[in-house]
Amino acid sequence: MNWTAYLPMLWQGAVVTMTITLSAILFGVILAFVFGILRVEGGPILSKVALCYTEVFRGTSLFVQLFWFYYALPLVGLSFDPITTGILVLAAHAGGYGAEIVRGALSSVSVQQMEAARALNFNRLQTLFRISLPQAVVEMMPAFGNLTIETLKLSSLVSLISIADLTFSAQSIRNITLDSTSIYSVTLVCYFAMSLMLMVVVRVIERMVRRGNAFPRAAHS
Amino acid sequence: MMYGYEWDTTTWLTYATSILPIILIGLTVTLKAAAAGFAIALVLGLVFALLRRSRIKAISWTTAVVVEFLRDTPLLVQLFFLYYVLPDFGIVLPAFLTGALALGLQYAAYTSEVYRGGIEAVPRGQWEAATALNMTRMQTYRDIVVPQAVPRILPAMGNYLVAMIKETPVLSVVTVLEMMGLANMISERTFEYLVPLTMVGLIFLLLTLVCSAALHRLQLALPKAGIPLK
Numbered sequence: 001m002n003w004t005a006y007l008p009m010l011w012q013g014a015v016v017t018m019t020i021t022l023s024a025i026l027f028g029v030i031l032a033f034v035f036g037i038l039r040v041e042g043g044p045i046l047s048k049v050a051l052c053y054t055e056v057f058r059g060t061s062l063f064v065q066l067f068w069f070y071y072a073l074p075l076v077g078l079s080f081d082p083i084t085t086g087i088l089v090l091a092a093h094a095g096g097y098g099a100e101i102v103r104g105a106l107s108s109v110s111v112q113q114m115e116a117a118r119a120l121n122f123n124r125l126q127t128l129f130r131i132s133l134p135q136a137v138v139e140m141m142p143a144f145g146n147l148t149i150e151t152l153k154l155s156s157l158v159s160l161i162s163i164a165d166l167t168f169s170a171q172s173i174r175n176i177t178l179d180s181t182s183i184y185s186v187t188l189v190c191y192f193a194m195s196l197m198l199m200v201v202v203r204v205i206e207r208m209v210r211r212g213n214a215f216p217r218a219a220h221s
Numbered sequence: 222m223m224y225g226y227e228w229d230t231t232t233w234l235t236y237a238t239s240i241l242p243i244i245l246i247g248l249t250v251t252l253k254a255a256a257a258g259f260a261i262a263l264v265l266g267l268v269f270a271l272l273r274r275s276r277i278k279a280i281s282w283t284t285a286v287v288v289e290f291l292r293d294t295p296l297l298v299q300l301f302f303l304y305y306v307l308p309d310f311g312i313v314l315p316a317f318l319t320g321a322l323a324l325g326l327q328y329a330a331y332t333s334e335v336y337r338g339g340i341e342a343v344p345r346g347q348w349e350a351a352t353a354l355n356m357t358r359m360q361t362y363r364d365i366v367v368p369q370a371v372p373r374i375l376p377a378m379g380n381y382l383v384a385m386i387k388e389t390p391v392l393s394v395v396t397v398l399e400m401m402g403l404a405n406m407i408s409e410r411t412f413e414y415l416v417p418l419t420m421v422g423l424i425f426l427l428l429t430l431v432c433s434a435a436l437h438r439l440q441l442a443l444p445k446a447g448i449p450l451k
Contacts, residue, residue, distance in 0.1 A: 055426070055430070056426065058429070059430060060423075060425045060429075061387040061390055061421075062387075063387075063388075063390035063391060063401055064401060064421050064422045065422070067405065068414075068415070068418045068419065068422060071414035152295075153294065153296065155295075156295035156297040156298055157295075157391070159297070167295065167298055170301070174305065180301075180302075180305035180306045180309060181306045184301055184302040185302075187298055188290070188298055188299070191295055191298060192293050192294050195293035196293070
């Protein structure tokens with residue numbers, strides 16, 4: 001059988017993989033900012049909560065989390081379809097790593113900036129949103145780029161909870177045709193192509209962020 | 222191997238204690254797989270890093286593409302590739318070795334970047350001194366550059382070891398019975414999933430917390446011993 005015959009089925013899988021990866025990144029980045037900011041600005045209790053979140057999701061292996069939530073969520077009455085579970089777990093995992101990125105970038109903003117904000121009578125929220133975050137976001141971009149590729153790669157694990165992503169499609173075709181070499185080669189190339197595409201997108205966003213940061217709110221003043 | 226074992230699922234506590242011995246056997250397999258994979262990654266990563274710095278364009282470019290490819294494709298698919306494709310070419314490895322090889326290949330791509338950073342951080346003068354002493358390129362790497370590069374990249378390598386430990390459950394899909402594979406197997410017999418999976422998760426959490434604390438101490442200890450960190 002010619003390997004081009006596999007492409008339509010692999011394409012369907014690739015679409016699912018892309019959907020899961022992009023949704024997981026979107027929610028993951030939101031979680032990352034919420035918990036990363038809480039780590040720095042959350043006060044004694046909320047910063048501990050954020051610390052627990054990052055340690056648990058960074059420390060317990062995505063593989064375990066995926067199966068745990070797949071079996072645990074229905075027990076507490078939350079039955080999602082597998083795709084939603086997959087997206088949520090991947091997002092929580094990426095959020096854990098992302099929160100560390102956000103925390104690191106926020107704490108790398110220089111002390112003088114904080115002092116200047118204080119001298120200008122900015123309150124804490126204004127300092128965070130007008131001074132720290134705009135500078136920190138630029139620092140975060142390369143790390144978030146890596147996290148995006150990591151998430152794409154890890155999304156292959158959702159095939160194990162019966163989601164028909166690219167890896168799952170490859171597995172099902174192999175089980176029928178036993179033509180391992182061409183199927184897995186094509187699948188690896190597909191993942192590589194998707195990684196390269198995501199890298200280009202991340203670069204474009206990075207450039208936009210940098211440009212936006214070069215003239216911070218000049219129009220207002 | 223599970224025949225003859227009885228699990229007491231009356232309460233979560235009795236269930237947990239009755240499966241603990243098997244989970245701990247799985248833990249040893251997990252650690253062995255990570256150790257084997259890490260050994261491969263350390264050696265192969267250095268090879269990749271040196272080939273990447275080769276003065277012959279064809280070699281350095283090919284290495285760059287291979288490393289990039291290994292780094293940007295999922296471990297799971299690479300593992301399937303090795304597990305199903307190698308036998309087609311007459312190479313039949315035990316599942317454990319295939320798994321360790323897959324882990325090692327993926328992480329060699331990461332460690333090669335770490336080596337590269339470490340090698341580039343060795344001051345230019347060291348190279349010039351080696352040239353002045355009439356050392357060959359090979360000797361310079363072996364006796365001057367790599368010995369200076371390795372200590373300062375230890376913390377970064379340690380981080381990858383921790384990451385690798387957390388990825389070993391993937392090996393269970395090619396029949397390696399490490400911790401997660403055993404937990405899944407027990408769950409499928411008892412239809413009680415949460416206790417075994419929670420135990421495995423907690424063991425991983427404990428492992429990573431201990432390793433991170435050790436790495437943190439290493440990071441503090443190295444500069445005191447006169448080794449600058451990258």
